[in-house]
Amino acid sequence: MKKDFMFTSESVTEGHPDKLCDQISDAIVDRFLLQDPYARVITECAVSTAVVFIAARFEPGVSVDVTNVARQVIDQVGYDQPDFNGKTCSILTSLRELPREERDFDEKNLSDAEIEQIPVKNIVNVFGFACNQTSNLMPMPIWLAHKLARRLNTVKFQKVLPYLAPDGKTQVGIEYKNRKPHRIHSIGVIASQNRRSTPNLKQLQDDIRATVIDPVFQNEEIQPDEKTRIFINPDGPVIVGGPSVHSGVTGRKNDVDTYGEYAKHSGSALSGKDPIRIDRVGAYAARYAAKNVVAANLADECEVQLSYSIGLSRPVSVQVETFGTGKIPDEEITALLEKHFDFRLAGIIKQFNLRFLPSLRKGGFYRKLAAYGQVGRTDIDLPWEATDKVGVF
Template identity: 50%
Template sequence: MNTPFLFTSESVTAGHPDKLCDQISDAIVDAYLTGDPGSRIIAEAAVSGGVLFLSARANSSTNVDLTGVAREIVAEAGYREGEFNADDCTVMLSQYALPNERHPRIDVRDLENGDVDDVVASQPATVFGYACDETPSLMPLPISLAHLLARALDSAVCAGQLESLGRDAKVQVGVEYADRAPRRIHSITFLTAQRTAEQPTPAQLRELLTDKVLVCLHDQALKQDDDTQLYINPEGVLIGGGPVVHAGLTGRKNAIDTYGEYSRHSGAALSGKDPLRIDRSGAYAARHAAKQVVAARLARHCEVQISYTVGRASPASVRVHTYGTGVVDDAEISRRLSEVLDFRPAAIAKRFDLQRLPLHRPGFYRALAVYGHMGRIDLDAPWERVDVADSIA
């Protein structure tokens, strides 16, 4: 029997400075891939005070108005007035070409099967994918609930139901476990930015969040109970929020992007990279593989680790860990996955059609940049589909 424990995960809203930078970076990726699916692009953003800094390196046949893209995202995130706003913020730009010999333009749809080995990992990477049976999306419950509440909070603000609040907020959810299964919601913490110190009062804010946000938990299998602790701005009122209060940077919320630290994840950012970058596409492939294992009922919990070496297409290793919940040996599950799934970079991009997703679904990668890259069944992310589970069962 496993010892009971408490686990917390957090999510942030679209106006959080780190997530603002992730959205800008992925909107740039969307723009390049829409104009040229073979584009190679690395885009990063940093924001502080009234200054937004963009670094973009690309090898592409298309041109992108980087400043225009950034200002559009800033406006959509709700920053239209004040010290930091879409129209008046200073945008500093560093833009140059990626070397063609290391990052050649490649549209994997044009590759013959024999050419897939020619697309190699351009950097060493170890990526992780995870799935479990705690939620319908096969995601850990704490991060799933944190995203649900953060999204509900942001939607209520955008809809004018919480006019006194800004777009910058953070939500943390604590879940109690016993026998490695979630038993109850222990705590919920909201850190929200207000427009003024006077309104709403702490009592009014608690009532608003209860009525407009916490109602989203009513449809969940695990709900609040009388002992669930609710914390709202426990350190005091936060005025304004956004970049004028704390700086933001692309790739600084990796746990929020993946599994809420319930499982291991790569230290590399997911946003701001074209899908031939193996630290991005490999993470999607690992999640897809782990999800097949749980869907096939080979295990209740599954982590897939894939390691890549520079200059090689095939991974150096594919390793499965089921935390003692597997019905067959972990090595056997790993063998089955490797037999059914191709983890080479070009094969992953081709299987999920990663380079053309923004063509079919405008703004696809930007949408991933907030509320998680994993578990996104709402976006029909291709790595979330359960399509080969029967082949490994």
């Protein structure tokens, strides 16, 4: 196992076209579940210059104006330029009702034996990961990249830098020694600007350094040093950005949603799906297991893989990899997870209360996950981020 290396991860702001699509998709999921927590809905979105395309499949009996939801999200993200805005963009839809079926199940009222009878309907391998590099047990590169992206978005909305447009990207490179973060190798920020007020490149770079980078690293244990390479719009000003420049699609930023490529992640999109989809909620359960393993000090790093097959309630395989950092053998950790964690579909939905979170959290729930990561969050009380299973080890 390599011990000395350099690793980079990227994050993007809410206005990045892919993240805009994720937010529209998950805002639609929220609306369906607000009306009926047991509703079935699968939504995908694509955006380009002045055009939004929404494909949605849903159960009959629930009515959501998906076009209006999309326009609201576009406005809230901050797109108000003639090139792309919520009022004038064209929205095309492909809407189809799913076959009407009896309710699959109500997990709140199921016994353990009944939960065992609820099969998954998808084939998927999902991954969860945790490590002790940061306070919330996430890899440091993606943790810092998210902080930079969130700060970039904040200085736009608080009008600290009023000339910024919604689209932005950040990247952080970390040098590791003995698999531990050693120094900040590089920091990259790409900020787009609107046409109404565009400072010169030097002013933009100074502003981003002073209002975004310096505040983010102010209290970090590892600080940029004199050799840290800092890139701010290295190719020059980016005017407007967003869908007018590059298209977006739901589910294309799985690395940003999870671990910044430091660990494996499923190829399936997380956004745009109701909680009955195991390719979404299984990823949350895997993160929950991995995080509790590291929080219990059984390993410095832990990756949990769950493999699901259609027609079965339990994963056909549970695998643990601790990359040589485990205090006990990986096989023993696997056995503990299988004994103390419920990886069955209905069990996951029941434990995390996934159908009802949109109605219990002000402003919806799933849309909030669609930017800055669906794991490792500290700004949202996520049930799969709890470390309440530490005592079982």
